[in-house]
Amino acid sequence: MEKYKLTLDDNNSKYIQIYNYIKQLIVENKIEEHEKLPPIRKFADFIGVNNATIVKVYELLEKEGYVYKIIGSGTFASSLNIKKKSEIKLNKDVVHFESGNPSSDLFPLNNFKQAINMALEEDGASIFEYDEGNGSEELREELCSYLKNKKIHTRKENIQIISGAQQGIDIVCKGLINYSDVVFVEEPTYNGALEVFKGRGAKIISIPMLDDGIDIGILKLKLEKIKPKMIYVMPNFQNPTGISYSTYKKKKLIELSEQYDFYILEDDFISDFTFDSKDNRPLKSYDKNNRVIYIKSFSKILMPGLRIGIVDIPMELQAKILWAKYSSDISTPGLIQKSMYYYMKCFNWEEYLKSIDEIYTKKYRHTKVLLEEKLGDKLKIRDSVGGLNFFIELPRGCSSQSFYNFILEKGVCITPGTCFFDNIMDDRFFRINIANTNMEDIKRGITIIENNLEEFITTYENGKYIRSNKIFY
Structure with a gap:
């Protein structure tokens, strides 16, 4: 325990001091990868703080990826810390x-470079002004045509331009999820979404995945006892399993959302491609009751560094999610939006x-x-x-x-x-x-x-x- 001994400054936040100290020990490998950290009560007694402070420290370390928890075993230093990742990439x-x-x-660099030049020439200095609305009207109109080919019939008024799918998940949660609200997720699922839900203080309930999609039987059993605010799903080529929902399960999930009164947050990152699927239609394309909040990311099909995507939002939720977007970063950069518009419009997007x-x-x-x-x-x-x-x-x-x-x-x-x-x-x-x-x-x-x-x-x-x-x- 000696290496965990530190002197706390009463004038600064105790849990931040402890967090920084433990993080430094992990980065410098003084706490080795997968080494078990002290139990909460023992650590709290050792340095003279209450248990809640150590709980908060471990939660922050876990959120930042420095530790992971094993139920019934304790908290361990992660093998996926920042230092390790940089070494791997080199x-x-x-x-x-x-x-x-x-x-x-x-990456279509040459064509996109031309699209950027077109945006600068056509829109001039106005392209660098804040856009306080849903995003570029021209781009939203172009995206409506794109979504129509995916059998999603929406209007530009329903579309919000976002800075990537991760922001989309974040602003939907800011707009809809309050502390202790219940969110259902697939098991396993995308860890970036899990972190957002935890950050909002949501209660997460995991539903197992079968080879044709989420286990509808278990989902119905849970719904009979618990009312979720939302369920987060990836119906096509799910991350991390690659599983795709059958047409029956896509329709059944929407039916259940109406019956039990919850929203579905669909994360679509690669349904543009068929692979060997018989149905790669987005869940949103089956939605007749405005139950699906549809997030579409372009990071896997274009260039991830652009940080651009869309949220198709039911009208009754527009105000909440638009405000959440504004409070996050006001708007997605105009240069990116207009360049995306000209690229889709002028450089054979479908090809x-x-x-x-x-x-x-x-x-x-x-x-x-x-x-x-x-x-x-x-x-x-x-x-x-x-x-x-x-x-x-x-x-x-x-x-x-x-x-x-x-x-x-x-x-x-x-x-x-x-x-x-x-x-x-x-x-x-x-x-x-x-x-x-x-x-x-x-x-x-x-x-x-x-x-x-x-x-x-x-x-x-x-x-x-x-x-x-x-x-x-």
Whole structure:
């Protein structure tokens, strides 16, 4: 406990002082990766503060990614801290299956550069003024046409331009979710959304995913006892599993939202592409009752650094969400909005989407075949019909956090499943994402996993990753 000893300044916030001190210990590796932090009561007594202060410190550390919690076991230093991530990115020999951003080779730089010039020439200095409304009217009209092709019939008045899907989730929550409101989520799900819900003080209830979408049976059982304010879903090529909802489940979810009076927050990041799906229509396209709040991100299909997306909002919620957007950043930059408009209008947007569809579909099918050939008899691979994510299950009793460390040393970076669960009870899942990798690296990475899997399982079963007061997860 000696390394946790610190002198507190009574003139400054105690929990911030403790937070900064623990964070520094983790960054400097004085608290090693996966080392267990002191229990809350013991730590509080040791440095002379109340238990609530340490609870607040651990919650902030978890939110920032420096620690993770295992129910019934305690709080542990994360393997995914900032220092580690920067070291990984500098190593060009590592196969990166952890990044969800598209490869920069796909960026339409020349055409978008022309679109930027057109925006500057046509709109002049006005492009740098604040836009206090829903966003560029021209862009919203163009987006209505784009959404019409996806069978979403909306009006420009319903569309809010946002600075990426993460902001969309955030402003919807600011507008709708109050402390202790209930939010249902898929299990597993996107960790960025989980953090937003937790930040609003929401009570999160996870509903398991089946191969054709959310488990409707369990969802109905929960709805009979608990009334959620909202359910957050990714109906097409879900992150992290790659699962797509059947048409029946899409329609059933909307039916239940009307019956039990809740909203559906749909996060659509890649339904533009069919892959091998029989129904890649957004949930919103089936919505007749204005129950679906639809977020569309362009980060996976264009350039993530643009930070642009849309929210299609039922009219009765417009005022709340518009104010939440304004309070976040007033407006998405006009230059980005107008450049996006000219790019969609003048540079054959549909042809561009078709070209990306072909590239992603080839990568998806190539990866699926390799995974089945090389790992299918050793690991359980979650069935999917498309997307950029594959969710893989290690043998029962193994830990994805341990596998992350082990396989990184061999030259492959994956994402441990702990990132995608609200309460992780059995950490044996991991995700690989193929957005940023080429065909050769996909094959090389999967081959490395194949060649080293037996060594990991044998080493793990022999107890290498469990010693003294450390538990490796």
